[in-house]
Amino acid sequence: MSLEDRIHNMEQCNRCSQCKFVHMPKSQEFSSICPSKYQSRFHASSAGGQVISAYGYHNKLIEASPKMIDSVFACSMCGACETMCKSHMGDNVEPFDTILEFRAQLAEDGKVPETLSNMVKHLEQEGAPHGKRDERSRWAEGLDIKDARKETVDVLLHIGSGQAYSEKQWDNLRFIVKLLKSAKVDFGIAYDSESDSGGLAYEIGYRSVADKLAQEWADLVQKSQAKTLLAISAEAYSAFKNVYPRLNKTLSSVRVLHTTEYFEELLQQGKLSLGMKNTGKVAYHDSCRLGRRSEEYTPWNGEYIRVLNTMAVTDTPRKVNYGNDGNYDAPRQLLSRVDGLDMVELERTRQYSFCCGGCTGVKETYPEMADGAAQELLREAESVGAEVLVSGSSCCQANMAAAAKRSNSSVKVAYLFDLLADSIQEGA
Amino acid sequence: MSNLPPHILKAFEAVVGPDNVSDEDFVVNCHDWMGLGADPSTRTLLGKAPAAVVMPGSTEEVAGVVKVCNQYKLKFKAHSTGYGNYSGVGTKGSISIDLCRMKGLEIDPESRMAIIQPYTTAGELVSEAHKHQLMCHIIGAGPIHSPLASATSFVGVGVAGNHTSINSRNMLSLEWVTPEGEIVRIGSSGSDAGWFTGEGPGPGFRGMIRGLYGAAGGLGVFTKIGIKLYPWAGPKTLEWSGPHPYRGTPPPENFATYQLDWDNWEDATKATQMMKNSKAVAFINRMPPAAVGHCLTATNREYYDLQRTGKLPDIATKANAVGWSVTTMAWTKAQFDWNEAVLNKILAETNGRKMDISERERDILTAAVLTSHYVARFNRMGDCAGVSMGVLDSINLIPEVVKRTNDDIGDKETKAGGKMMEVDTEQNWMWLSEGRHFWTENNPASTRSFVKNIVACVDFILSSFISNEKKPLGAALFVHGEASDLFGPKLGHPNKWMRKVKNTWDPNNLSDSKHFIQPEAAKESKAWPIAKKIFFHPWGKPIFRKILTKEFGKDDPK
Numbered sequence: 001m002s003l004e005d006r007i008h009n010m011e012q013c014n015r016c017s018q019c020k021f022v023h024m025p026k027s028q029e030f031s032s033i034c035p036s037k038y039q040s041r042f043h044a045s046s047a048g049g050q051v052i053s054a055y056g057y058h059n060k061l062i063e064a065s066p067k068m069i070d071s072v073f074a075c076s077m078c079g080a081c082e083t084m085c086k087s088h089m090g091d092n093v094e095p096f097d098t099i100l101e102f103r104a105q106l107a108e109d110g111k112v113p114e115t116l117s118n119m120v121k122h123l124e125q126e127g128a129p130h131g132k133r134d135e136r137s138r139w140a141e142g143l144d145i146k147d148a149r150k151e152t153v154d155v156l157l158h159i160g161s162g163q164a165y166s167e168k169q170w171d172n173l174r175f176i177v178k179l180l181k182s183a184k185v186d187f188g189i190a191y192d193s194e195s196d197s198g199g200l201a202y203e204i205g206y207r208s209v210a211d212k213l214a215q216e217w218a219d220l221v222q223k224s225q226a227k228t229l230l231a232i233s234a235e236a237y238s239a240f241k242n243v244y245p246r247l248n249k250t251l252s253s254v255r256v257l258h259t260t261e262y263f264e265e266l267l268q269q270g271k272l273s274l275g276m277k278n279t280g281k282v283a284y285h286d287s288c289r290l291g292r293r294s295e296e297y298t299p300w301n302g303e304y305i306r307v308l309n310t311m312a313v314t315d316t317p318r319k320v321n322y323g324n325d326g327n328y329d330a331p332r333q334l335l336s337r338v339d340g341l342d343m344v345e346l347e348r349t350r351q352y353s354f355c356c357g358g359c360t361g362v363k364e365t366y367p368e369m370a371d372g373a374a375q376e377l378l379r380e381a382e383s384v385g386a387e388v389l390v391s392g393s394s395c396c397q398a399n400m401a402a403a404a405k406r407s408n409s410s411v412k413v414a415y416l417f418d419l420l421a422d423s424i425q426e427g428a
Numbered sequence: 429m430s431n432l433p434p435h436i437l438k439a440f441e442a443v444v445g446p447d448n449v450s451d452e453d454f455v456v457n458c459h460d461w462m463g464l465g466a467d468p469s470t471r472t473l474l475g476k477a478p479a480a481v482v483m484p485g486s487t488e489e490v491a492g493v494v495k496v497c498n499q500y501k502l503k504f505k506a507h508s509t510g511y512g513n514y515s516g517v518g519t520k521g522s523i524s525i526d527l528c529r530m531k532g533l534e535i536d537p538e539s540r541m542a543i544i545q546p547y548t549t550a551g552e553l554v555s556e557a558h559k560h561q562l563m564c565h566i567i568g569a570g571p572i573h574s575p576l577a578s579a580t581s582f583v584g585v586g587v588a589g590n591h592t593s594i595n596s597r598n599m600l601s602l603e604w605v606t607p608e609g610e611i612v613r614i615g616s617s618g619s620d621a622g623w624f625t626g627e628g629p630g631p632g633f634r635g636m637i638r639g640l641y642g643a644a645g646g647l648g649v650f651t652k653i654g655i656k657l658y659p660w661a662g663p664k665t666l667e668w669s670g671p672h673p674y675r676g677t678p679p680p681e682n683f684a685t686y687q688l689d690w691d692n693w694e695d696a697t698k699a700t701q702m703m704k705n706s707k708a709v710a711f712i713n714r715m716p717p718a719a720v721g722h723c724l725t726a727t728n729r730e731y732y733d734l735q736r737t738g739k740l741p742d743i744a745t746k747a748n749a750v751g752w753s754v755t756t757m758a759w760t761k762a763q764f765d766w767n768e769a770v771l772n773k774i775l776a777e778t779n780g781r782k783m784d785i786s787e788r789e790r791d792i793l794t795a796a797v798l799t800s801h802y803v804a805r806f807n808r809m810g811d812c813a814g815v816s817m818g819v820l821d822s823i824n825l826i827p828e829v830v831k832r833t834n835d836d837i838g839d840k841e842t843k844a845g846g847k848m849m850e851v852d853t854e855q856n857w858m859w860l861s862e863g864r865h866f867w868t869e870n871n872p873a874s875t876r877s878f879v880k881n882i883v884a885c886v887d888f889i890l891s892s893f894i895s896n897e898k899k900p901l902g903a904a905l906f907v908h909g910e911a912s913d914l915f916g917p918k919l920g921h922p923n924k925w926m927r928k929v930k931n932t933w934d935p936n937n938l939s940d941s942k943h944f945i946q947p948e949a950a951k952e953s954k955a956w957p958i959a960k961k962i963f964f965h966p967w968g969k970p971i972f973r974k975i976l977t978k979e980f981g982k983d984d985p986k
Contacts, residue, residue: 015463
């Protein structure tokens with residue numbers, strides 16, 4: 001796939017602007033779906049605008065000015081645009097795929113913001129955008145976790161760079177380990193051999209780095225003989241399901257689950273139970289990586305042909321992603337099992353969720369963008385009377401919690417497993 | 429980067445702030461993209477990008493921007509949600525005044541109206557209106573269009589029109605920044621008396637600046653309007669069913685949706701009159717069968733597989749060639765029952781019937797009628813669109829309009845020289861409006877990728893104008909821009925009146941008038957009476973098609 005291969009799809013964009021708006025909003029206040037356009041306001045920062053920029057750049061009609069580069073990369077790649085575009089245009093346009101190719105071209109041309117390119121260099125050298133490789137498993141010191149490189153395990157945990165290097169998140173990781181042990185799960189980790197999934201490098205546009213990281217991890221997974229790959233990070237979960245197929249990396253020997261799905265299974269099997277928790281009103285935010293971006297991607301190498309004199313159709317059938325098969329239910333089921341937990345829904349949920357803006361290096365490169373999107377979500381939570389905004393993604397939680405602190409929001413932001421920490425119990 | 433001198437950019441920045449001005453190529457190109465067929469071309473970037481995009485946040489800032497344009501003699505054009513860039517800047521180097529910061533929306537439930545700014549979308553307006561048991565008119569473009577733009581600057585016709593009229597008539601008082609930068613309030617707001625009427629006690633020239641067709645950006649910038657809302661018997665928030673993008677709206681309590689069918693348009697027209705007179709049916713809409721098929725399917729491949737294997741539901745085939753999608757709306761069960769009884773009686777008396785539809789099909793049709801959400805799926809059929817004459821007139825004309833369309837299509841379906849869409853080439857979208865009126869337009873799907881197809885479509889569109897000129901079928905709209913001088917003289921001379929208005933209010937010709945009217949008629953329009961006789965004579969047609977083929981083929985479409 002290349003930008004040239006996307007020409008047909010780019011030319012199908014009719015600039016309807018559905019990529020900017022929720023499919024039938026419930027209110028004007030929360031009708032936006034694109035964090036980039038919501039804040040920068042220029043059409044250029046929407047998916048439709050990026051498609052036009054990609055078209056102009058590919059055809060050498062425009063140059064990659066610093067502002068254009070910022071406009072392209074101040075996007076968290078949440079995929080909402082693609083889901084909304086398909087409200088009308090089916091697989092004709094698929095702006096997200098064009099944006100991926102646009103970024104890859106810009107990366108090849110050396111037109112990536114320095115903060116991001118430095119993150120990718122670090123990924124290449126240390127297997128993580130921040131931190132040293134030999135410090136990746138410091139969080140696990142003293143926990144006596146099986147080393148999946150040396151022993152076979154049923155469940156292989158992928159921690160993810162965000163949590164592995166953030167001391168603030170270590171209690172959550174240790175809690176997850178405690179739960180797995182309580183449920184007598186045979187699990188292990190790859191210690192310092194774990195690398196970033198490769199999803200971040202792929203989304204920034206560095207294909208070869210992404211490929212290398214993904215291959216390393218896929219090999220490690222295969223060698224571990226694990227039956228389940230358990231992703232703690234929503235970003236890695238999304239990468240395994242949605243990016244690896246794009247890189248032709250297979251994880252077919254394992255089931256890929258996110259911790260929310262796996263613990264829901266354990267609860268269903270009676271290996272854990274949930275007790276009482278008095279939290280006040282809780283709203284669950286569908287992280288894009290856990291939701292629409294975790295839908296399994298199926299590669300397709302066909303072509304578009306014209307039929308009936310006008311219509312472009314794929315020459316062979318293909319599976320089209322609509323964002324419906326993301327991990328939406330497991331986190332809700334987990335929360336609904338807690339006695340006394342009063343859940344409310346946000347206006348924008350599931351595949352129509354508004355992204356917090358923290359992913360794909362946006363928080364590091366354009367902190368004001370990440371903050372603006374998170375503030376919008378806090379307002380949305382307030383509007384439905386939520387006292388706690390819960391996320392199944394530690395990245396989203398960290399971004400939204402920081403935003404809540406900055407704006408002194410009345411809404412408390414919690415990581416789902418943190419919220420459940422004193423509620424989950426051993427056995428049924 | 430544009431060639432706009434820095435001091436002019438600074439002047440705009442002084443009005444709206446530096447973050448709200450850009451002359452970057454990647455920004456201005458977005459206002460040059462041909463999303464729909466207003467400017468038929470084989471290209472997607474038209475090569476007439478604005479010099480800068482400026483985003484004012486208030487009426488005063490709009491006036492300030494327009495004054496800067498006047499100071500430096502720069503053409504400008506307002507841009508609201510920019511649907512399809514349908515009325516994008518028509519002149520390279522103009523200023524695109526992007527109104528996306530102006531999202532004001534206030535519902536006045538007592539007066540059944542809203543006061544809105546340009547970037548309020550119809551989806552937002554209807555969602556907020558529902559909370560007050562009201563609804564707005566939504567044009568065919570769907571919920572992401574700007575009702576202010578459709579009310580001030582375009583025709584404003586749409587699916588729900590039988591209940592919600594058309595936006596050209598829904599507009600009440602308005603706030604206008606003239607082409608010279610003066611802020612004028614027309615109608616009641618001109619006397620600080622609210623937004624409830626577009627006529628006095630303040631200045632009452634609403635009709636002059638919007639007419640029937642709309643100002644199309646050629647007469648300054650409209651910044652706020654009062655707009656009529658209509659009663660809504662449904663819930664405060666619409667319920668949705670089915671997975672995305674097959675989501676539909678189950679008919680709310682005391683609503684019912686049907687696909688009705690008749691053997692011929694004469695019977696259907698008689699039934700339509702009866703439905704109108706009885707008021708038993710609130711929403712009456714006709715999508716051509718292929719469009720229904722696109723509404724029901726998520727991708728072209730899905731549609732095509734069903735089409736070629738004969739598995740499309742009847743409502744997406746020629747079995748539904750003559751009919752309406754209708755939704756009844758009632759506030760009580762008794763009224764609902766009455767609606768049902770009356771509708772059944774009308775069908776019995778006109779040889780009509782309710783087609784079998786599944787629950788999913790019903791819900792999607794309901795969503796299409798109540799929110800206009802899936803009309804835009806018609807854009808999947810091709811990659812550019814043109815619109816034929818467009819008729820807003822008496823229901824009695826329906827049979828003749830359909831016949832005329834088929835006559836205008838003529839040989840394009842099968843013979844050399846053209847290839848229109850092979851399915852349901854007659855693409856008359858129709859919906860009723862208030863009183864005895866209906867609206868129809870024919871949108872032949874077309875593609876830049878198949879030159880013969882786009883040539884056939886352009887040929888058809890021009891033929892429809894010419895046949896309407898010879899034998900007028902009601903008030904023909906879409907006679908605007910360059911077409912106004914070609915077809916205006918035989919259609920009541922709207923071009924003369926448009927030009928008088930234009931030249932009076934915009935003596936410097938700065939409000940980009942590509943889609944309204946130019947201050948002077950183009951030379952081509954003088955040659956047109958002879959040219960059309962040659963090119964649309966049976967002997968001349970092949971030459972005309974060759975010219976079009978050369979024109980559309982020159983950019984080597986893929």
